[in-house]
Amino acid sequence: MTIRSVMSMKMMITGDVHGRFEVLRDLIKKEKPRMVIVAGDFGFFPRVKGFSLDRMNDLDIPIYWCDGNHEDFLSLKEITPIYGSKPVSIKENIYYCPRGSTLSIGSQKILFAGGAFSIDKDIRTPMWDWFSCETLDESILSLKSNWEGITTVVSHTCPTFCKIEEQIFNLCPLPDPTRGVLDQVFDIAKPREWFFGHWHESYTVEYEACVFHGLSMIHHYYDMSYIVKDLS
Numbered sequence: 001m002t003i004r005s006v007m008s009m010k011m012m013i014t015g016d017v018h019g020r021f022e023v024l025r026d027l028i029k030k031e032k033p034r035m036v037i038v039a040g041d042f043g044f045f046p047r048v049k050g051f052s053l054d055r056m057n058d059l060d061i062p063i064y065w066c067d068g069n070h071e072d073f074l075s076l077k078e079i080t081p082i083y084g085s086k087p088v089s090i091k092e093n094i095y096y097c098p099r100g101s102t103l104s105i106g107s108q109k110i111l112f113a114g115g116a117f118s119i120d121k122d123i124r125t126p127m128w129d130w131f132s133c134e135t136l137d138e139s140i141l142s143l144k145s146n147w148e149g150i151t152t153v154v155s156h157t158c159p160t161f162c163k164i165e166e167q168i169f170n171l172c173p174l175p176d177p178t179r180g181v182l183d184q185v186f187d188i189a190k191p192r193e194w195f196f197g198h199w200h201e202s203y204t205v206e207y208e209a210c211v212f213h214g215l216s217m218i219h220h221y222y223d224m225s226y227i228v229k230d231l232s
């Protein structure tokens with residue numbers, strides 16, 4: 001997917017939404033971006049009573065989201081495969097970005113690589129709020145012919161060389177196969193910038209000329225949960 005016009009285009013990239021669409025809506029009204037990207041855990045649970053994206057209707061800007069480990073993959077897969085080459089419209093102005101898909105905006109080419117392991121999966125219900133396909137696998141690498149010229153990656157968790165669990169939480173590395181696959185994505189795509197959520201913490205590190213931005217969960221009063229980039 002290509003967006004050519006970037007006149008005064010502000011792009012907002014956020015951490016986890018977890019279905020708090022009213023907070024996302026308020027942040028959009030405050031920052032007035034021309035487009036939004038969510039780095040997973042959008043909170044797509046259409047089988048849950050009361051779930052609605054209607055409250056985003058009047059914003060009139062596109063929202064692109066990759067999957068995290070808190071989405072209803074059963075419902076999502078009824079709409080689209082979770083690996084694919086381009087964003088898929090699931091509602092007016094709301095686009096799901098499959099694992100391996102790309103979005104070109106002016107000089108930026110963004111690669112999406114959603115998915116992550118749930119440490120709390122034992123207290124969740126399979127096929128309702130937990131799904132075995134939550135982790136990223138090497139299927140994404142079959143899409144690499146589309147990745148020439150990638151400038152930016154948006155994923156839910158981060159590669160193994162981002163030592164966030166040791167540096168922020170003082171934990172040993174957690175068993176998530178997603179992160180080894182993201183290492184391979186990094187080696188192939190060679191982006192300059194990378195955004196991720198999942199850890200609910202703000203975190204920045206540079207690795208091999210790429211700046212990694214970890215974003216907190218969105219909050220009305222905590223602006224470390226998003227970054228606004230001016231693409232003009």
Ligand SMILES: [Fe+2]
Pocket residue numbers: 016041068069070116156197198199
């Ligand atoms: Fe997550």
